Amino acid sequence: MDNIQLLYVGNIVSGKAAASSQILQFFMRVANLGYGKTVEVHWAGEDGVRRTVLADYCITAGDGSEYWRAELRFQCQAKADLPGDIRFSLRLQHEGREYWDNNDGCQGYFCAAGSGGRTTGLVPVLNLSPLQGLSASQRSIPLKLAVDAGLAAEKVTVHWTLDDWHHVHKTSCRLQSGRRSATRSGYAGLHPVQHWSTNLKLDGAFRVQYSICCEGKEQTFWDNNAGQNYRLSRAPLKVMILNLHCYQEDDQDRKFWQIAKAVDELGADLVCLQEVAEHWNDGRGDWASNSANIINRRLKQPFHLYSDWSHLGFDKYREGVAILSRYPFERQEARYVSDSSDAYSIHSRKVVAASIDVPYIGTIDVFSAHLSWWEDGFRDQFQRLSEWADGRRGAEVAATLLCGDFNIAAGSLGYGLVVDGHRYEDQYLAANAPALFQQIFRVDDAHWRDRLADDYRIDYVFMNKDSGLRATSARVVFTEQDYGRVSDHCGYLLEFEPL
Structure with missing residues (x-):
């Protein structure tokens, strides 16, 4: 195909002389040469004045070409003030080169006023x-x-x-x-x-x-x-996870702003945060200093927020976890999943859970967790967490997501415990390495650990395998190249659609 081709032109005139209107429509097919294209319609009405209007991208066709459209509307008190008959050509500009469709050298196309629609026959x-x-x-x-x-x-x-x-x-x-x-x-x-x-x-x-x-x-x-x-x-469900590093960052206030900016610009719907901190204040806490609360207040439109704390962190903070949701909470709950519930023990680990009705997707059960290292109790904590999550599942639950910092490296004993449980599956892997995901979670290849030797993640979104969603994309955020470092952890953004 040529790099730019006219497909359709419409020239519609309506109304009477006292209040006339005219609509000009141009549809064209454009080769997908890359980003940064400019597509224009060069046209003139009966007054002979040459004008230019920019076309807008519509959709990409199944063969990889693109459809673009331009439309002009005129409202006048007299038909004489309308463009009337028009002559026009199309121009595409990309990387310093230009391409024209001028009707095979016929000095452009002609379309009479009020003639309705015309096609070039390229797209029936x-x-x-x-x-x-x-x-x-x-x-x-x-x-x-x-x-x-x-x-x-x-x-x-x-x-x-x-x-x-x-x-x-x-x-x-x-x-x-x-x-x-x-x-x-x-x-x-x-x-x-x-x-x-x-x-x-x-x-x-x-x-x-x-x-x-x-x-x-x-x-x-x-x-x-x-x-x-x-x-x-519809738009997919977007889930973000991030460990905030419990107020230990330099230039902390700016980093809170960066996190809020990313949530807004990336369109996250659910945000699961760990190492959420607020001033200890003799154990009473201080909501105004709560890091999840601060981030939430800086969003363009604050989310629904549920947060709870587990233990004293860094000798000066109430440290816990949080869920921020674009949609209201239908049910929320917090539990210790650790052996200890001692507020002065770092091994005390509490998880927050919420049920959220996501439009066009259904009820999502989401958990924000920060579990201990393998040697400090991960096995029992994950077992309690998964049993708790399974106990909340019912016919109305479309998906169960266990999100956060699990302190187990991909391929480690702890990760193997999740794999061997045959209930929860790594959604970052499902989106980015589907063949490897199948080997690990569905085929149970004996040598799968070797394939994860260079995967150092300890933050995950694990989804119950009976859920009615699938991960369609997953990316790392809060790196030097993507919103900057805001913690000693990277963040992750995953997108989900119904099966």
Whole structure:
């Protein structure tokens, strides 16, 4: 394909002379040359004045090319003040080079005022309302399709699914405008179109896939996005974990600001913090100095916060754990999982848990934990934690997440205890090394420890293997290159979607 190609132009005029309006629409296909592209429409109306409008990225097609769109709206008191007939060309700029679509040297394209839509025939069916994803409040998908009149379509149907094609819905489209015949328009390089539309009812679904079937007397044409189908989904659940290092950082206040900035910019939904500290104050604590509370107050929109403490830390702080959630807590609970509950013992370890109803995903049970080293009681602490978590599981729980600092290196005896339990699985590994994850947690390869020799993580998100979620991505944050160091630990950000 050429690096930039016109697919569709619309020139719609409506209203009377007293209050007229005109809409210009341009859809184009652009080669994925890399980031930093500029896509423009160079056009002129009946006044002959050359103008430029920037196009916006819409979606990436199944074959890797991109769809871009530009739209202009005019509202005038008289039709004479509208652009009227237009002539135009397209330009793509990338890394100092430029590419044009000027109708094969015909000095651009022409589209008459009020002529409706025209297509170049390169894409027989074009979605004029493309979406990159589903918004949190969206309950339906309006589809407006431009179908090349050359197909002589008599029926257009959208085939769609909410559960990966286990159940298939079929919704008929309505013909809005355009003749059912394949008559040519007479404009060089442009063909008439039919406009069809429909609305897909999503209700509470997390994702949708669809393809389009156009049926005519002589042929049936399928648009399935180059074999990939069209796919839209809600935003994933984003979970962040971080050990805060109990007020031991230089330039601590700035680092709290950095953490809050990352939570906002990365769009985290749940944040599990360890070594959360506040002034000891003779054991009474001091909420104003609580590090989780300070970070939360610095978010653009403060989260729901649940925090509790375990023991005296560094001889001057109440040290504990916390959960911050974008969504309200339905149930919250704190327990010691250690043998000791002595506030003056560093081996006293308390975990906080919360049930959270995440829209379009369901109820998530999340635990923020800071367990002891293997030699200091990890085995018993993890056993108590997992039994507690399992005891909270019910049919309404979509997933159980054990998050935080577990003080066991990947491949160690403690990690092996988790593997051998066959209940909880390492989600960072699942997202970044799925083949190795399968070997360790599903196949139980006897030599799996050798593969983790260079993996020094001690912070994890372990998910119950019967959960209805899957980790789709996982990244390290709070490194020198990514928001800067804020602790003696890195943080982790994981994204989850329903199965």
